[in-house]
Amino acid sequence: ADPNNGTVPTPLTNYLDTQYFGEISIGSPAQMFNVVFDTGSANLWVPSQRCSPFSTACFTHNRYDSSQSHTHVENGTGFSINYASGTIRGFLSEDVVVVGGLPVVQVFAEATSLSAMPFIFAKFDGVLGMGYPNVAIDGITPVFDQIMSQHILKEEVFSIYYSRDPKQSPGGELLLGGTDPNYYTGNFNYLETREMGKWEVTMKGVAVGAEMMFCAEGCTAVIDTGSSYITGPASSVSMLMKTIGAQLDETGYKVNCDTVKMLPSVTFHLGGQDYSLTHEDYIIWQSQFEGDVCIVTFRGLDVPPPTGPIWILGANFIARYYTEFDRRNNRIGFAAAV
Numbered sequence: 301a302d303p304n305n306g307t308v309p310t311p312l313t314n315y316l317d318t319q320y321f322g323e324i325s326i327g328s329p330a331q332m333f334n335v336v337f338d339t340g341s342a343n344l345w346v347p348s349q350r351c352s353p354f355s356t357a358c359f360t361h362n363r364y365d366s367s368q369s370h371t372h373v374e375n376g377t378g379f380s381i382n383y384a385s386g387t388i389r390g391f392l393s394e395d396v397v398v399v400g401g402l403p404v405v406q407v408f409a410e411a412t413s414l415s416a417m418p419f420i421f422a423k424f425d426g427v428l429g430m431g432y433p434n435v436a437i438d439g440i441t442p443v444f445d446q447i448m449s450q451h452i453l454k455e456e457v458f459s460i461y462y463s464r465d466p467k468q469s470p471g472g473e474l475l476l477g478g479t480d481p482n483y484y485t486g487n488f489n490y491l492e493t494r495e496m497g498k499w500e501v502t503m504k505g506v507a508v509g510a511e512m513m514f515c516a517e518g519c520t521a522v523i524d525t526g527s528s529y530i531t532g533p534a535s536s537v538s539m540l541m542k543t544i545g546a547q548l549d550e551t552g553y554k555v556n557c558d559t560v561k562m563l564p565s566v567t568f569h570l571g572g573q574d575y576s577l578t579h580e581d582y583i584i585w586q587s588q589f590e591g592d593v594c595i596v597t598f599r600g601l602d603v604p605p606p607t608g609p610i611w612i613l614g615a616n617f618i619a620r621y622y623t624e625f626d627r628r629n630n631r632i633g634f635a636a637a638v
């Protein structure tokens with residue numbers, strides 16, 4: 301009998317409220333990797349033992365060695381992903397991937413080159429895409445689809461909890477097959493995904509305090525577990541930041557820590573419900589030796605049409621609203637996180 305009644309938990313690590321990742325294994329015997337479970341992409345990649353000696357980001361992370369795995373199947377097809385922030389290049393391999401104790405035979409990419417920026421800052425090794433198959437590069441069946449085809453999950457959903465307290469352990473949880481009542485209160489409100497095959501919904505507006513300021517005519521919101529922050533069109537975000545008195549420097553937006561307590565809430569109108577973030581939710585307060593620094597977890601990002609303009613609701617939103625990603629009904633559910 302399954303002790304988890306058709307659900308599979310994976311504890312996550314929370315690094316400074318900006319990087320959340322969990323452990324998987326690849327190969328036999330198991331080679332362990334920390335991966336970001338990313339609803340904004342749909343491929344699995346980890347650094348390769350064969351990465352070039354010049355790739356610093358590769359050498360500071362765990363690397364997959366196919367020669368040490370007796371369940372490895374050769375593939376060799378070239379592979380590359382361009383993120384907004386960096387590129388990885390490599391080739392495809394097939395092996396047994398174990399997520400939360402569930403083994404699947406999976407085609408994934410061995411990265412032989414990772415751009416130093418930003419991967420030298422990654423506390424994780426790779427990325428496990430939790431997106432729909434139609435956004436998967438090379439048409440590779442994603443991990444969650446492989447798991448669903450085994451018909452062992454109670455429900456064809458997965459849920460994400462991201463803790464807001466870097467000292468809390470675990471720093472979060474990915475639950476395959478259901479939702480975890482330990483991490484939310486109240487009922488779920490559901491929104492249909494906007495377009496088949498993407499974890500995105502229609503947003504009806506963004507308000508600052510009581511005033512509707514953006515997206516009044518409707519826009520797209522991507523619910524992205526692989527983003528640290530909330531991003532919006534650069535012009536909107538810069539207006540929003542001006543309203544709260546935030547200054548932009550090379551690492552992002554900051555506010556004077558003395559003003560944090562008076563900052564207005566930012567509210568996202570999604571599916572007839574208001575999802576508000578207070579300063580507690582969108583400010584990261586870092587005490588540094590030269591004084592406290594208060595980082596605003598919003599970024600401007602202009603995504604070109606037809607995809608954009610979009611808002612991306614990332615970890616700081618999910619940490620406040622426990623999120624269920626429902627593949628059976630193509631909908632996203634939010635409940636108040638504990």
Ligand SMILES: COCCCC[C@@](O)(c1ccccc1-c1ccccc1)[C@@H]1CCCN(C(=O)[C@H]2C[C@@H](N)[C@@H](O)C2)C1
Nearest residue numbers: 319320340341383384385418421422525526527528615
């Ligand atoms: C919640 O934990 C998030 C993990 C951190 C994500 C991230 O902050 C990061 C930080 C340091 C080093 C590497 C990466 C990182 C970079 C690429 C892939 C995965 C992680 C990303 C920084 C750049 C913008 N961004 C994305 O585009 C992300 C958007 C997402 N959908 C991905 O496809 C790429 C998020």
